[in-house]
Amino acid sequence: MFKELEMICKVYENESYAYDETPKPVAPKPAEFVVVKPSNSQEVSEILKFANSKRIPVFIRGGGTGLSGGAVPTRRGILISTEKMKEIEIDKKNRFAICQVGVTLEELSRTAERHGLSFPPRPGAESATVGGMIATNAGGVRALKFGVMRNYVLGLEVVLPNGEIINLGGKTLKNSSGYSLLHLMVGSEGTLGVITKAIIRLLPPLKEMSMLAIPFKKTEDALNFAIEASLYTTPMAIEFMEKKAVEIGEKVSGKRWVKKEGEAHILAIFEHEEEAEEVAEIALKFDPVDVFVPSPKEQRDLLELRGNIYVGLKNMIIEILDVCVPPAEIGKYLKRSEELALKYGIQLITYGHLGDGNLHQHPLIYEDWQKSYPKFRRELLKLAIDHGGVISGEHGIGVVKKEEFREFYPKQYNLMKEIKKVFDPNGILNPDKIF
Numbered sequence: 113m114f115k116e117l118e119m120i121c122k123v124y125e126n127e128s129y130a131y132d133e134t135p136k137p138v139a140p141k142p143a144e145f146v147v148v149k150p151s152n153s154q155e156v157s158e159i160l161k162f163a164n165s166k167r168i169p170v171f172i173r174g175g176g177t178g179l180s181g182g183a184v185p186t187r188r189g190i191l192i193s194t195e196k197m198k199e200i201e202i203d204k205k206n207r208f209a210i211c212q213v214g215v216t217l218e219e220l221s222r223t224a225e226r227h228g229l230s231f232p233p234r235p236g237a238e239s240a241t242v243g244g245m246i247a248t249n250a251g252g253v254r255a256l257k258f259g260v261m262r263n264y265v266l267g268l269e270v271v272l273p274n275g276e277i278i279n280l281g282g283k284t285l286k287n288s289s290g291y292s293l294l295h296l297m298v299g300s301e302g303t304l305g306v307i308t309k310a311i312i313r314l315l316p317p318l319k320e321m322s323m324l325a326i327p328f329k330k331t332e333d334a335l336n337f338a339i340e341a342s343l344y345t346t347p348m349a350i351e352f353m354e355k356k357a358v359e360i361g362e363k364v365s366g367k368r369w370v371k372k373e374g375e376a377h378i379l380a381i382f383e384h385e386e387e388a389e390e391v392a393e394i395a396l397k398f399d400p401v402d403v404f405v406p407s408p409k410e411q412r413d414l415l416e417l418r419g420n421i422y423v424g425l426k427n428m429i430i431e432i433l434d435v436c437v438p439p440a441e442i443g444k445y446l447k448r449s450e451e452l453a454l455k456y457g458i459q460l461i462t463y464g465h466l467g468d469g470n471l472h473q474h475p476l477i478y479e480d481w482q483k484s485y486p487k488f489r490r491e492l493l494k495l496a497i498d499h500g501g502v503i504s505g506e507h508g509i510g511v512v513k514k515e516e517f518r519e520f521y522p523k524q525y526n527l528m529k530e531i532k533k534v535f536d537p538n539g540i541l542n543p544d545k546i547f
């Protein structure tokens with residue numbers, strides 16, 4: 113099978129492509145696979161035509177920073193790595209980036225800045241690619257003000273499993289021309305088509321950034337502060353860290369948090385200084401330990417601390433959960449999820465995007481977790497739905513959440529399966545993901 117493929121393109125054997133960043137306890141097992149590295153949509157088309165004619169499973173990998181097992185080759189097949197698809201062009205007057213999907217978040221942001229523009233979303237991993245961020249509809253720290261990846265995708269070039277190359281959307285800020293296949297492709301996790309190029313909306317540069325770092329004695333006060341502050345202005349971000357998460361961030365980054373007194377710690381980020389000053393006043397009403405206004409240097413240190421918590425946790429945890437609930441429901445959801453964890457004797461470490469209701473809860477590995485954890489997890493995800501939430505805010509369903517996805521969303525699941533059949537009748541694209 114792979115011999116014939118070598119007639120079409122160079123084939124690589126490489127173990128390092130077998131995993132993404134999903135914590136090992138729940139990471140899917142990779143099967144035998146070969147890696148191909150096309151440079152453009154034409155080459156992708158040839159590979160897919162070959163695979164489709166032979167019913168060979170095809171997996172797609174961008175930066176491999178996913179947290180749901182989406183890019184893991186779970187069947188004997190071909191893994192397309194987009195790492196060679198690095199072309200990028202900035203259309204300054206229209207404030208668009210036209211780029212191939214292997215361009216990373218860091219490269220896109222830097223290139224936009226060099227042209228006096230900005231790409232505001234910051235979905236966590238700088239080595240994530242444009243293709244991966246679109247396929248997972250990535251969110252990140254600044255989603256509260258600047259939205260998620262879906263809000264920046266204006267056009268896509270996609271290769272369908274039969275090798276056909278289609279263009280969706282385009283260089284327009286508005287588009288109401290029939291069903292939005294463009295938005296269907298966003299968040300499709302590599303199951304409907306291989307995205308090869310994207311037209312991405314850019315914004316003028318961010319003028320300044322202000323920050324508040326606020327330790328609170330009680331979690332409840334921190335949560336109520338976040339709701340009140342968001343009624344006054346729309347911060348770029350309101351990040352929540354429980355004390356243990358702060359300590360892990362300090363340990364990995366070597367940076368110091370402002371003050372570790374109290375159980376709940378908030379990092380609030382604003383586009384304008386006046387907003388930070390006003391919100392600092394609001395914070396005083398919620399019994400904070402203190403309200404700190406970090407200098408630009410300190411701001412970078414605190415962001416580095418926040419950005420390193422997952423690195424410090426990933427070998428201690430079963431998985432990273434990613435529920436999203438209506439912001440005003442977070443307090444009730446968190447309280448009940450902690451009660452549930454207590455009932456099962458599970459320790460959770462929580463931090464995340466409080467402002468937009470998307471918290472990352474991390475259950476620590478415990479003895480024989482395989483016996484009781486699946487039941488706890490199902491109840492916790494159900495709890496999020498009972499509070500008007502969803503089981504994944506930004507990481508996607510991938511392999512790790514598909515059981516609960518099918519159980520809790522039966523109608524959507526069946527509709528999506530029918531849509532999958534239209535795009536991929538032979539089911540070769542990223543099998544075992546979502547479905």
Ligand SMILES: Cc1cc2nc3c(=O)[nH]c(=O)nc-3n(C[C@H](O)[C@H](O)[C@H](O)COP(=O)(O)OP(=O)(O)OC[C@H]3O[C@@H](n4cnc5c(N)ncnc54)[C@H](O)[C@@H]3O)c2cc1C
Pocket residue numbers: 132133171172173174175176177178179181182183194213234235236237239240241242243244245246247248249250251252253301302303305306307308422423506507542545
């Ligand atoms: C430390 C850390 C922090 C993170 N923080 C955040 C965060 O704040 N917010 C957030 O949303 N995510 C976060 N993530 C998760 C991850 O960075 C995102 O899911 C990101 O979008 C994945 O991009 P990637 O290129 O690495 O994709 P991969 O992991 O390579 O793939 C992800 C999925 O996209 C599919 N895919 C990739 N490229 C294509 C393509 N060209 N066409 C079709 N399908 C494709 C894959 O098949 C897979 O299903 C974080 C991850 C880490 C490790």
